Amino acid sequence: MTPMTTRGENPKTLEPAADRATSARPTAKRAIVGRLSWGLADQAVCSMTNFAVGIYVAHSLGLVSFGVFSLAWVTYGVVLSVSRGLATDPLMVRFSGVSVASWREAAARSSGTALGVGVTIGAVCVAVGLGLGGSVGSAFACLGVVLPGLLLQDAWRFSFFAAGSGRKAFLNDLLGGIALIPAMVVAARVGSVAAFVLAWGTAAAVAAGYGCFQSGIRPRLTQVREWLREHRDLGYRYLVENVGVSGAAQLRAYGLGLLVGVSAVGVVRGAELLLGPFLAVLMGLSLVTVAEAARVLRRAPHRLGRFCFLLGGGQAVGALLWGAALLLVPDRAGELVLGDVWHSASALIVPATLGVAGASLGVGAAAGLRALAAARRSLRCQLFASACYVSGGLGGAAVAGTVGSAWGVAAATVSSSVVWWLQLRSALREHHQNSIREVRTS
Numbered sequence: 001m002t003p004m005t006t007r008g009e010n011p012k013t014l015e016p017a018a019d020r021a022t023s024a025r026p027t028a029k030r031a032i033v034g035r036l037s038w039g040l041a042d043q044a045v046c047s048m049t050n051f052a053v054g055i056y057v058a059h060s061l062g063l064v065s066f067g068v069f070s071l072a073w074v075t076y077g078v079v080l081s082v083s084r085g086l087a088t089d090p091l092m093v094r095f096s097g098v099s100v101a102s103w104r105e106a107a108a109r110s111s112g113t114a115l116g117v118g119v120t121i122g123a124v125c126v127a128v129g130l131g132l133g134g135s136v137g138s139a140f141a142c143l144g145v146v147l148p149g150l151l152l153q154d155a156w157r158f159s160f161f162a163a164g165s166g167r168k169a170f171l172n173d174l175l176g177g178i179a180l181i182p183a184m185v186v187a188a189r190v191g192s193v194a195a196f197v198l199a200w201g202t203a204a205a206v207a208a209g210y211g212c213f214q215s216g217i218r219p220r221l222t223q224v225r226e227w228l229r230e231h232r233d234l235g236y237r238y239l240v241e242n243v244g245v246s247g248a249a250q251l252r253a254y255g256l257g258l259l260v261g262v263s264a265v266g267v268v269r270g271a272e273l274l275l276g277p278f279l280a281v282l283m284g285l286s287l288v289t290v291a292e293a294a295r296v297l298r299r300a301p302h303r304l305g306r307f308c309f310l311l312g313g314g315q316a317v318g319a320l321l322w323g324a325a326l327l328l329v330p331d332r333a334g335e336l337v338l339g340d341v342w343h344s345a346s347a348l349i350v351p352a353t354l355g356v357a358g359a360s361l362g363v364g365a366a367a368g369l370r371a372l373a374a375a376r377r378s379l380r381c382q383l384f385a386s387a388c389y390v391s392g393g394l395g396g397a398a399v400a401g402t403v404g405s406a407w408g409v410a411a412a413t414v415s416s417s418v419v420w421w422l423q424l425r426s427a428l429r430e431h432h433q434n435s436i437r438e439v440r441t442s
Helices: 017-094 100-132 134-162 166-190 193-215 221-230 232-259 262-274 276-299 301-326 331-338 341-346 349-371 375-441
Strands: none
Touching: 017 100, 017 134, 017 166, 017 193, 017 232, 017 262, 017 276, 017 331, 017 349, 100 134, 100 193, 100 221, 134 166, 134 193, 166 193, 221 232, 232 262, 232 375, 262 331, 262 341, 262 349, 262 375, 276 301, 276 349, 301 349, 301 375, 331 341, 349 375
């Protein structure tokens, strides 16, 4: 017999709590899979766009000019890390899964901060570029012009994923990729590094504008100072941490150019392009892993360590499988993709794969530390990892050129991943002890 219910009662409220919990689990899992899927789809678009830009520039300009373009690209990575540390990383940690009103207010101030970073550092890049002159100077000057649009596009990506609206981020970046096609055609006709930088940035500005349209939010430049003040406990540490990552890559690129030559920078970039499809998966997951780890921490804190282990271990295995597949690529196919860059870049496949696998292991622990808001621990880890990266990359270059640099970086990433996991273990233990104290005092 079915239980009788009184008028106005919902039969679902009479179900046992265990049954409700069991039925809720598939729904929660589907939601996580959905958010991860949009993250992968969005990053696939972005990585395909970046891959196409790299291939197109390598074929159009040759190895030396591709090296100049790569220097501008690496510099953009440093500026991007500044923007994320100050603007979008605090947003992801503190405003993932909150109410719509709270998210909109935070997104307006966060995107305004990203735009402000772009305007400020962009002006510096223009001044430096005009002072340098030549192809390198013009590339940096043009980078300064397009930085605001590039950073605002990236800010909308993280804002949408914080709200669980990955579909909007996907549409945003898809439009940017479509706009890049005619821009690249025009740049190829001009035939200069500066033209390609402008084309890349113009497409990003189109996507940034569409992000404003989709969200119905205007970036608030007037509240940048307030945002920085409210989140200075996270923002400035994440700033140093992120700059440590991209700054280490930039120091390695500049040092490699001085020790071996600018063409060596292009070779390293070529190896990164070969790993591009897997890196697309890695970056796509990174868009949502911090937000998902924060949700796991709120709902089931005891599962955070397992979540991070599966995340990092799965990505490391994927990197090794992708690297093994690259070793089977025939020279003709490689030359078709990278042209003259292929022969030099293919020699870096094994060390570059090991380096990405080592970094992937650390990504899982890093997501856990971010979710725990353990900014001091993650900062220490990142500074150690950056120091290892620079010393390994440049030390290897001094001993054995470009290949030695790649092996030095591989050793550095594997070593630093161990430190990430040790710090996560300590942070989880500390969080558990604090939770016990709160229960006893309440």
